[in-house]
Amino acid sequence: MVEADDFVKGLQGIGFDFFTGVPDTILGGIIAHLTEEGLYTPAVREDEAVAMAAGAYFGGKTPAVLMQNSGLGNALNVLESLNLIYRIPCLLLVSWRGFEGKDAPEHLVMGETMTTLLDTVKIPHRTLSAETMVDDLQWTAKTFMEQRIPVALLLKKSIVKTVQP
Amino acid sequence: MIGPEEGVMQSRAQAMAAIFELMTDQPLIVCNGFPSREACKLRDRDQNFYMIGSMGVTAGIGLGLALAQPQKTVVVFDGDGNVLMGLGTLATIGALKPKNLIHVVFDNEVYGTTGNQPTYSRVVGLDKMARAAGYVNVERVWEKEDIVYEFKAMLADSGPSFLLIKINEQLEEADRIAFTPPEMTKRFKESLS
Numbered sequence: 297m298v299e300a301d302d303f304v305k306g307l308q309g310i311g312f313d314f315f316t317g318v319p320d321t322i323l324g325g326i327i328a329h330l331t332e333e334g335l336y337t338p339a340v341r342e343d344e345a346v347a348m349a350a351g352a353y354f355g356g357k358t359p360a361v362l363m364q365n366s367g368l369g370n371a372l373n374v375l376e377s378l379n380l381i382y383r384i385p386c387l388l389l390v391s392w393r394g395f396e397g398k399d400a401p402e403h404l405v406m407g408e409t410m411t412t413l414l415d416t417v418k419i420p421h422r423t424l425s426a427e428t429m430v431d432d433l434q435w436t437a438k439t440f441m442e443q444r445i446p447v448a449l450l451l452k453k454s455i456v457k458t459v460q461p
Numbered sequence: 462m463i464g465p466e467e468g469v470m471q472s473r474a475q476a477m478a479a480i481f482e483l484m485t486d487q488p489l490i491v492c493n494g495f496p497s498r499e500a501c502k503l504r505d506r507d508q509n510f511y512m513i514g515s516m517g518v519t520a521g522i523g524l525g526l527a528l529a530q531p532q533k534t535v536v537v538f539d540g541d542g543n544v545l546m547g548l549g550t551l552a553t554i555g556a557l558k559p560k561n562l563i564h565v566v567f568d569n570e571v572y573g574t575t576g577n578q579p580t581y582s583r584v585v586g587l588d589k590m591a592r593a594a595g596y597v598n599v600e601r602v603w604e605k606e607d608i609v610y611e612f613k614a615m616l617a618d619s620g621p622s623f624l625l626i627k628i629n630e631q632l633e634e635a636d637r638i639a640f641t642p643p644e645m646t647k648r649f650k651e652s653l654s
Contacts, residue, residue, distance in 0.1 A: 351526035
């Protein structure tokens with residue numbers, strides 16, 4: 297398992313310097329570390345977070361948005377009618393709740409359809425693993441810089457250390 | 462009817478023009494629909510960012526920019542329908558209290574771009590919500606001289622500020638934005654660097 301601070305260092309290493317989002321248990325460790333470092337600005341909805349990230353990008357930042365995959369639904373319109381058409385990039389750090397159907401009922405449909413949904417709206421995505429983290433981050437930076445659109449890194453349970461609720 | 466008689470009310474274009482008179486190089490985010498088209502017609506500038514979609518997040522974009530560039534005063538031109546769609550952002554702004562954000566809401570109490578269907582701002586005071594959320598300066602105005610007086614004060618004071626301008630339903634004849642969305646991103650981003 298990757299330590300949250302190592303993962304954050306990895307993100308900072310490829311340039312990310314503005315972090316916002318809405319929490320999920322899988323993301324708890326990352327958010328705790330970002331908050332400790334004074335790097336995290338909480339949002340109340342995922343579409344708001346994506347919008348804040350867009351404003352920060354205009355202002356010269358390289359933004360990342362953290363969210364549970366249920367939040368992708370909330371963010372979808374902004375991703376489509378702001379980011380994708382205006383070529384405004386951001387990193388979406390999305391927790392993969394409902395992976396392989398092992399989760400609470402409210403997560404099962406999104407858990408099963410998330411990657412199809414991302415493919416449909418043409419948001420490039422990759423699933424993070426501890427073994428491939430360096431490569432995953434390099435791919436993220438490259439896609440972000442070259443395509444100037446949102447790029448998603450999917451986080452399954454127990455890849456990055458979290459905090460117990 | 463909370464405001465004075467209809468005759469005193471400004472159109473959005475008149476109210477916008479009064480504010481543009483006071484603006485220098487402040488970055489401006491304009492909400493989707495006619496407000497963007499009107500702003501582009503009245504005073505197009507490199508520091509204007511026109512939204513054509515993503516209704517409800519105008520203030521969110523302004524907030525992100527205000528946090529990223531705290532030395533610049535960021536102005537947001539919003540509408541009542543937009544604010545109501547993204548009400549949570551009032552809380553985010555009220556809690557984070559960016560000093561350099563002025564949130565102007567042109568409130569005609571209708572979804573004007575889609576045919577004047579009524580919004581709830583007729584009965585829900587958006588200024589009261591902003592004050593409750595924690596905006597530092599909150600004003601509700603109708604007339605031109607009050608728009609000028611309050612916006613000037615907001616430019617000088619620490620925010621976040623919320624200027625609710627009650628306007629009539631009149632639309633300005635204005636074409637769709639001629640720039641492509643990627644052109645707008647490029648132009649706006651370059652104006653800030």
